Amino acid sequence: MGKEKLIKKYDNQVKMYERHRRNKVLADWRNKLIKHASGRVLEVGVGVGANFPYYDREQVEVTGVDFSPNMIKSAKEAASFYQVKAKFIEEDVEDLIFEDNSFDTIVSTLSLCSYPNPIAILNQFNRWCRKDGLVLLMEHGLSSNRLLSVTQKIIDPLYSKISGCHCDRDVSMILDKSNLQVVHIERYRSDIFYLIRAKPSGTKTGHRDR
Numbered sequence: 001m002g003k004e005k006l007i008k009k010y011d012n013q014v015k016m017y018e019r020h021r022r023n024k025v026l027a028d029w030r031n032k033l034i035k036h037a038s039g040r041v042l043e044v045g046v047g048v049g050a051n052f053p054y055y056d057r058e059q060v061e062v063t064g065v066d067f068s069p070n071m072i073k074s075a076k077e078a079a080s081f082y083q084v085k086a087k088f089i090e091e092d093v094e095d096l097i098f099e100d101n102s103f104d105t106i107v108s109t110l111s112l113c114s115y116p117n118p119i120a121i122l123n124q125f126n127r128w129c130r131k132d133g134l135v136l137l138m139e140h141g142l143s144s145n146r147l148l149s150v151t152q153k154i155i156d157p158l159y160s161k162i163s164g165c166h167c168d169r170d171v172s173m174i175l176d177k178s179n180l181q182v183v184h185i186e187r188y189r190s191d192i193f194y195l196i197r198a199k200p201s202g203t204k205t206g207h208r209d210r
């Protein structure tokens with residue numbers, strides 16, 4: 001799907017994501033993950049700011065990135081409501097340029113599934129995150145249950161056309177191939193959902209020199 005079409009698709013999903021903010025299961029997972037965020041935080045694919053209730057607003061300054069203008073508008077409202085210090089960049093994550101070691105924490109929730117090359121994006125996180133910082137991920141992917149994973153693979157072409165994101169990403173493989181070092185991982189719901197804390201490694205590949 002072309003980028004413009006994908007942005008429109010997400011622009012039209014704002015109301016749905018605003019309703020998801022009240023999802024109790026997701027709220028518990030967000031809380032578990034986001035409490036580890038501190039300092040200068042980059043949140044990529046920030047959506048409607050569903051993680052903002054869980055940041056310690058005394059501890060963080062968030063840079064929220066999204067390519068959907070409607071998502072950014074909703075995220076700005078959420079930041080103001082929850083009094084989180086935040087600025088926003090309307091940009092494709094693939095086009096972002098930051099100095100190495102710019103952030104103490106990088107957050108991505110339910111967003112890797114949308115990127116054409118998730119390994120390259122994780123490698124950018126590896127560059128942008130300080131050596132002693134944390135990359136916090138809540139992602140979904142292929143189940144460890146054979147029947148479910150086969151179904152996910154079968155429905156993915158239609159699913160991605162409708163939603164804009166893939167349901168058959170092999171998250172473990174993507175992490176293994178990236179430069180990040182996983183320090184903690186939890187899996188839920190037939191292993192479809194992942195909560196991950198990772199650290200940057202010394203290996204700095206990526207497209208900084210494009």
Ligand SMILES: C[S@@+](CC[C@H](N)C(=O)[O-])C[C@H]1O[C@@H](n2cnc3c(N)ncnc32)[C@H](O)[C@@H]1O
Nearest residue numbers: 010045047050066067068071092093109110114
């Ligand atoms: C599935 S939503 C998740 C939103 C939010 N992180 C959450 O946890 O609810 C994916 C978000 O990533 C954004 N997104 C997808 N691809 C992107 C890209 N290439 N660059 C920037 N934002 C992107 C979408 O606009 C959308 O807001």
